[in-house]
Amino acid sequence: MRPFLHRLRTSAWSYLRRAPGTYVWLLALFITTVALHHMDPRFEQEFLRQRSTNLHALSTHPVRVLVSxxxxxxxxxxxPYALLYTVLHARAEHWLGTPRWLAVTAAAHVLATLISEGALLWAISTGHAPATAVNTLDIGVSYALAGTIGVLTYRLPPPWRYVYLAVILTLYGSPLATSRTFTDLGHFTSLLIGLACHPLCPRRPRPLPRTRPAQ
Structure with missing residues (x-):
């Protein structure tokens, strides 16, 4: 039993050391989730709406709500987020390094939010969505997760890279042909942003040239 516990602690510490940003973020989500479970349901929705990236909040406190x-x-x-963060975010952070991983996730979260909310604003102004949609609840980490899924495409070697790319494009693109909500647009946009982050990916070292043996 002791050798197993020792290997478990060693493995856990290895993950934390290689992907500190992922697990700090995951710890924050754990704390906020516990806090939500202790809130009155009537108060919870209003509390979350004040931290939502809806059109009203973005027009008054954009930086605060984009972070919160x-x-x-x-x-x-x-x-489920503990599993997804370990499989996806931790792997991407270890591969890219914390600063570049953070740049990918922040770009996906912020840009996809602004683009999707811009589309919602257009829908409201043209009568395709009700005016009350300015207060739509929009929180969560799914845009950042989709961006990480996108950039992990370059972690795979061909031909698996192209199979993976086809699967994620189908997974995130198919809802645009059916439900067409602003969150579907946001998820697909964040995936494309992750794919556009190829310049941030580490380059593989070039193989050394072969030298001919001396005659």
Missing amino acids: SALWIDGGHWW
Whole structure:
């Protein structure tokens, strides 16, 4: 039993050391999720709406809500995010390094939010969405996660890279042909942003030239 616990602690410490940003973020989500579960349901929605990146909040406190919206999960359970963060975010952070991983996730979260909310604003102004949509609840970490899924394409060697790319484009693109919500647009946009972050990916070292043996 002791050797197993020792290997478990060693493995956990290795993950934390290689991807500190991922697990600090995950810890923040755990704390906020526990806090939500202790709130009155009537108060919870208003509390989250004040931290949502809806059109009203973006027009008054854009920086604050762009940051705070990535620290809360709208209901549900925390453990699926622990799995997704370990499989996706931790791997991307270890591969890219914390600064570049953070740049990818921030770009996906911020730009996809602005583009999707801009599309919602257009829908409201043209009568395709009700005026009350300016206060739509929009929080969570799914845009940043989609951006990480996109940039991980370059972690795979061909031909698996192209299979993976086809799968994620289908997964995120198919909802645009059916439901066409602003969140569907945001998810697909964040995936494209992750794919556009190829310049941030580490380059593989070139193989050394072969030398001919001396005659």
